[in-house]
Amino acid sequence: MRKKTFAAAALLAAATLTLSACGSGDDGKSPVSVVSEESGSDKAVTILDQPFEKPDLVLTDTHGKKYDLRAQTKGRPTLVYFGYTHCPDVCPLTMNNIAVAKKALPKAEQDKLRVVFVTTDPARDTPAELGKWLNGIDPQFIGLTGDFATIQAGARSLGITIEPTKKDKNGKIVSVHGTQVFAFSPKTDGGYLLYGEDAKVDDYTKDLPEIIKGANP
């Protein structure tokens, strides 16, 4: 047994040597082109001492009906995210992470949870477009669209800065998404938890049962 351990250690040392000798390893010396780095071992969730008020957003849902966020999610565990459907990476990943975690909840709890996706690109994300996209992720998710200034003010009330969709210098359309998911308590309706972009399926799977109760994860 012991011999095996030593053999493994020897192999590991050899592997390390191989990598450093080739200058291709993760030795921290190689120049690396990375835009954003993982924030390391930080927890995905931040518990807010001073909860945010739920944004006063009255918008249009994916069925084309008026949706009053405060009134219609009152007393419900609610997750809110600001994004757009022409977003290849972070927006679908964030919503899919929540969708997969939600499926681990008992049916009754799934029905209690409100997951609200507010578009930051209302010109392209019509109710129909938004509905089609969210149906591909979780048909229970709520999609809201409407006046950009209203959406921007709602995002700002949560400390999220979004800019209107614009064309870049190549004429490509560029939209901006938020980088956080807010969880609102069913007990207080306050936004008491904040999830960063690095929150994974497992983080939400672990925390959703607590959010359903309005408890701290």
Next chain:
Amino acid sequence: MRRPAVPAVALAGALALAGCGGSDSAAADLSVAASYMPQPVSADMAAGFLTITNEGGTKDELTSVTSDAAGEVTMHDTVNGAMEEVTSFPVPAHGRLVFKSGGNHLMFEKLKRKPRQGDTIALRLTFAKSGPLTVEMPVKSATYNPSTGH
């Protein structure tokens, strides 16, 4: 018990060094690893990620990505939640170009059909100096996380 391990290390180290002799030449020496596409919501748009390693002593530049599976493939970086299209990415000498979720990504548009988990997407990467590389990019789950592998 330690005795047999020492020559093993020495031998492996020597081999590794010998093996590297050829790769540390002046020219860029590129390879691709860790590629994946998270299963997209629809055929309209998908993201792709990979790492290009340059074991050579000269920098290179990724200048285009094409795929028969998509009408268009573009390269982007992400700055404060906004994507920016980039026409080329540097691949540093003895370094790496990393595409990863939340940062640089490939964007596939107008896909011929929605890629599903288990599919493979063939890509061709073109560089300023080195010859093109082909990549067989596996389609993973929509929530695939390369650091946990699921």
